[in-house]
Amino acid sequence: MIKDDDVFNGPRSCKQLPIRIQLAVVLYRLGSCGEGATITKIGSLFGISDGGVIQVMTNRVFDAILKKKNNFLYWPDxxxxxxxxxxxxxxxxxxxxxxxxxxxxxxxxxxxxxxxxxxxxxxxxxxxxxxxxx
Known part of the structure; x- marks a missing residue:
């Protein structure tokens, strides 16, 4: 659903982890709380060294999902x-x-x-x- 979004494939996109890994990191982050939710812990779990990378991935995934919101989120008639x-x-x-x-x-x-x-x-x-x- 989000794999073809420009945020992952645009002309200015730098080398990125596979989209499925980025999505997994973001979903894990959203589903975690307490000590398991720290950027350091998540980075260590997924083998990502820089906390900034996790924040960039989170922003990318949210940007891609939010572009799709009108297809799935609406007020019922x-x-x-x-x-x-x-x-x-x-x-x-x-x-x-x-x-x-x-x-x-x-x-x-x-x-x-x-x-x-x-x-x-x-x-x-x-x-x-x-x-x-x-």
């Missing part, structure tokens, strides 16, 4: 939001709700919709249910 609410109610809270019984807008679109719960209202109820369960 009303139909997808409704499906997500219904799925959450059924799977996470064992509440059986028909998809047509959840209104995806804050205000009713049609005269009969005023009694349908909104996503915002359902979210507030779920929060209350979660608080009661703990």
């Amino acid at each position: 009303p139909i997808e939001r409704r499906a997500l609410v219904v799925e959450t109610l059924k799977n996470d809270h064992n509440i059986d709700v028909d998809e047509d019984s959840v209104n995806d807008d804050r205000e009713a679109d049609e005269p009969g919709d005023q009694n349908l719960p909104t996503i915002e209202g359902v979210s507030k109820r779920l929060t209350l249910l979660s608080l009661m369960e703990t």
Whole structure:
């Protein structure tokens, strides 16, 4: 997904470690905490001597990933939001709700919709249910 990005292959790119190694270093760094997260420790683990190299790799990988964000990160449309609410109610809270019984807008679109719960209202109820369960 990121292997063809200019940050790795541009005309000004200097000699770099293979992209899979750079990605592995960054993922390890993101998944580490405490003493295991130090640049020195990560460098030693991957055989990279300079801490600056790890920071440059991290910046490259993030640049490449962030260029792809609009392909994968988006706000769901009303139909997808409704499906997500219904799925959450059924799977996470064992509440059986028909998809047509959840209104995806804050205000009713049609005269009969005023009694349908909104996503915002359902979210507030779920929060209350979660608080009661703990």
